[in-house]
Amino acid sequence: MQQILKEAIESINSVEITTLSSIFKLLLSLLLGSVVGLERKRKGQSAGLRTFALISMGATLAMLISIYVPQEYLGLKNGDPGRIAAQVITGIGFLGAGAIIQGKGSVRGLTTAAGIWMVATIGLAVGVGLYLVSIFATALIIVILMVLEQWEHRIRIGGESRIIRLRVSEIVTDIEPYRECLSNHNVTLVNVYVEYDYAESLTRLNLVTLSRDSTDYISLFEDLRKLQPATTAVSLANQVTI
Numbered sequence: 001m002q003q004i005l006k007e008a009i010e011s012i013n014s015v016e017i018t019t020l021s022s023i024f025k026l027l028l029s030l031l032l033g034s035v036v037g038l039e040r041k042r043k044g045q046s047a048g049l050r051t052f053a054l055i056s057m058g059a060t061l062a063m064l065i066s067i068y069v070p071q072e073y074l075g076l077k078n079g080d081p082g083r084i085a086a087q088v089i090t091g092i093g094f095l096g097a098g099a100i101i102q103g104k105g106s107v108r109g110l111t112t113a114a115g116i117w118m119v120a121t122i123g124l125a126v127g128v129g130l131y132l133v134s135i136f137a138t139a140l141i142i143v144i145l146m147v148l149e150q151w152e153h154r155i156r157i158g159g160e161s162r163i164i165r166l167r168v169s170e171i172v173t174d175i176e177p178y179r180e181c182l183s184n185h186n187v188t189l190v191n192v193y194v195e196y197d198y199a200e201s202l203t204r205l206n207l208v209t210l211s212r213d214s215t216d217y218i219s220l221f222e223d224l225r226k227l228q229p230a231t232t233a234v235s236l237a238n239q240v241t242i
Contacts, residue, residue: 017071034049036142037050055120060126161190161209163209
C-alpha cells in the first residue's frame with residue numbers, strides 16, 4: 001500500500017504528463033475554481049461556481065496539452081510548452097469582457113472579470129505542477145474579495161461614484177446650497193452638469209458625487225426637496241460599481 005501511494009505521489013509530481021497526474025490536476029483546478037466561483041455567486045454575479053470551475057479546468061487542460069504535445073511528438077528539447085497555454089491569457093480576456101455590464105452610466109462586473117483572469121492563470125499554474133502556489137493564490141483571492149472588502153467598508157476608504165439628477169421648475173444659478181446639503185450627508189460633490197430650459201423656466205442638474213455605501217439617500221433626497229421646493233424630480237444613477 002505504501003509503495004502504491006509513493007508511486008502515485010511521484011506520478012503526480014512528475015514533470016512528464018501521465019494519466020494520474022492529469023486527473024489530479026484537473027480535480028485540483030476544479031476545486032480551486034469552485035472556491036472563487038462560490039464567493040462570486042454569493043455576491044449575485046452571473047459568473048458563479050460552474051463558470052469559474054470550467055475556466056480553471058479549461059486553463060489546466062490547455063497547459064497539459066501544451067506540455068504533452070512536445071513531450072510526445074517533438075521531444076522535450078525541441079517543443080515549446082508555453083505556446084498553447086499563452087493563448088489562454090489572450091482568449092480569457094474576451095470571456096472577462098462578457099462579465100462586464102455597462103448601461104446608463106453604470107459599469108458592473110469589473111471585479112468578476114479580474115477574478116476570471118486570475119482563475120485562468122491559477123489553472124495554468126496547476127497544469128505545470130505549482131500546487132502550493134495555486135492554493136496560496138486562491139486563498140489570497142478569497143482574502144481580497146471578502147476580508148479586504150469588509151475592511152474597506154469599515155474604515156470607509158474611497159466611495160462610489162453616483163449621479164444625482166434633479167429637475168427644478170425654475171432657473172438655478174447658485175450651486176453652493178446643494179453642495180452644503182450633500183456635505184451634511186457626507187457626500188462629496190465632484191462635478192455639476194447644468195441644462196437650462198428658459199422657455200419653460202426649467203433647470204436640470206446632474207450632480208456627480210462620491211458617496212459611502214451607508215449613505216441614506218431617502219433622507220438626502222428629502223433634504224434636497226426642502227432646499228429647493230421647486231424640485232419636481234430626484235433620481236439616482238450608478239456611475240461606477242464593482
